[in-house]
Amino acid sequence: MSTTWSSLNIAFVGAGSMAEAIIRGLVQAGGVHPEQIFVTNRSNAERLQELEQAYGVRHSLQDAEKEQAVRDADVVVIAFKPKDAIEGIRALQGQLTERQLLVSVIAGLSIDTITGLLGNPAIPVARTMPNTSSTIGLGATGLSFSATASQEQRSIAEQMFRSTGIVSIVEEPLLDSITGLSGSGPAYIYYMMEAMIEGGVQGGLDRDEARRLTVQTVLGAARMVETTGEEPADLRRKVTSPNGTTQAALDLLASRGFPEAVAQAVLRSSSRAGEIGAALSQSAASPNK
Numbered sequence: 220m221s222t223t224w225s226s227l228n229i230a231f232v233g234a235g236s237m238a239e240a241i242i243r244g245l246v247q248a249g250g251v252h253p254e255q256i257f258v259t260n261r262s263n264a265e266r267l268q269e270l271e272q273a274y275g276v277r278h279s280l281q282d283a284e285k286e287q288a289v290r291d292a293d294v295v296v297i298a299f300k301p302k303d304a305i306e307g308i309r310a311l312q313g314q315l316t317e318r319q320l321l322v323s324v325i326a327g328l329s330i331d332t333i334t335g336l337l338g339n340p341a342i343p344v345a346r347t348m349p350n351t352s353s354t355i356g357l358g359a360t361g362l363s364f365s366a367t368a369s370q371e372q373r374s375i376a377e378q379m380f381r382s383t384g385i386v387s388i389v390e391e392p393l394l395d396s397i398t399g400l401s402g403s404g405p406a407y408i409y410y411m412m413e414a415m416i417e418g419g420v421q422g423g424l425d426r427d428e429a430r431r432l433t434v435q436t437v438l439g440a441a442r443m444v445e446t447t448g449e450e451p452a453d454l455r456r457k458v459t460s461p462n463g464t465t466q467a468a469l470d471l472l473a474s475r476g477f478p479e480a481v482a483q484a485v486l487r488s489s490s491r492a493g494e495i496g497a498a499l500s501q502s503a504a505s506p507n508k
């Protein structure tokens with residue numbers, strides 16, 4: 220692969236929320252021309268049209284066109300659910316060569332399982348764990364590579380995900396930890412926001428007003444950590460007057476095990492990624508699955 224960013228061909232196999240988040244980042248922030256992007260899925264033509272309308276990307280559901288687009292691509296991104304991974308990757312067997320980079324966003328699925336399913340250990344692979352905030356350029360993506368990925372391919376994958384937010388390059392086993400932290404992480408924050416809004420409503424606020432105040436509070440808190448460089452614990456202390464209102468709320472959260480529950484949630488998501496990966500590896504080893 221010897222190509223420039225402006226001539227890069229990227230094929231997305233799988234056209235759901237994660238594919239869209241990356242496509243949007245590439246087109247709107249990464250300077251990738253929509254013509255450089257091809258997208259396909261299993262059967263949902265309406266969804267492909269929606270993506271074409273939103274971003275101008277090329278698409279097809281025709282087997283021959285899909286195959287040609289994959290063969291022509293410099294980078295093939297697989298973005299289907301783990302349950303569809305074995306069938307989806309086996310379908311790509313024989314279509315990829317060592318000049319191409321396969322990028323996986325599938326939680327838990329190891330590089331070894333991917334190359335095993337492709338039937339070629341020499342295919343370069345970037346295993347990634349992005350998150351949905353990539354949609355607005357505020358993603359956080361973990362990235363690791365097979366030993367076969369060239370320097371150029373590594374740079375291209377890094378540049379792709381930098382156009383959707385920040386990137387953390389790690390050894391492959393740490394990707395499950397990144398899954399627990401930032402891959403699943405947006406959902407923890409949304410869960411917290413749902414509960415904050417509910418508390419506001421129970422306190423008598425109008426739901427829209429409670430939502431507006433919650434959004435600004437979360438945005439402001441994240442931006443404070445980023446802008447001041449202070450530790451979250453120090454910033455928390457600055458909000459908390461002795462024997463004041465915040466202290467009363469935090470005491471209640473601590474008594475209900477809040478910090479421990481959140482840390483355990485991060486670890487549980489990580490271990491679930493490991494379980495998914497192990498199950499996929501086992502199924503991939505079975506020729507009938």
Ligand SMILES: NC(=O)C1=CN([C@@H]2O[C@H](COP(=O)(O)OP(=O)(O)OC[C@H]3O[C@@H](n4cnc5c(N)ncnc54)[C@H](OP(=O)(O)O)[C@@H]3O)[C@@H](O)[C@H]2O)C=CC1
Nearest residue numbers: 233234235236237260261262263299300301303307325326
């Ligand atoms: N959502 C998130 O927050 C994150 C998700 N991920 C990972 O991203 C992956 C995708 O998740 P998400 O985008 O949420 O999933 P979605 O359910 O939104 O999308 C899945 C897509 O895969 C397509 N698909 C399924 N099987 C095949 C196949 N055999 N060939 C081609 N396309 C196929 C589906 O097509 P059709 O509709 O036609 O069936 C659909 O377009 C998952 O593996 C997940 O682990 C990673 C980080 C964050």
Ligand SMILES: O=C(O)[C@@H]1CCC=N1
Nearest residue numbers: 326350398402403404
């Ligand atoms: O829930 C999941 O399995 C995916 C992976 C990380 C975020 N969503």
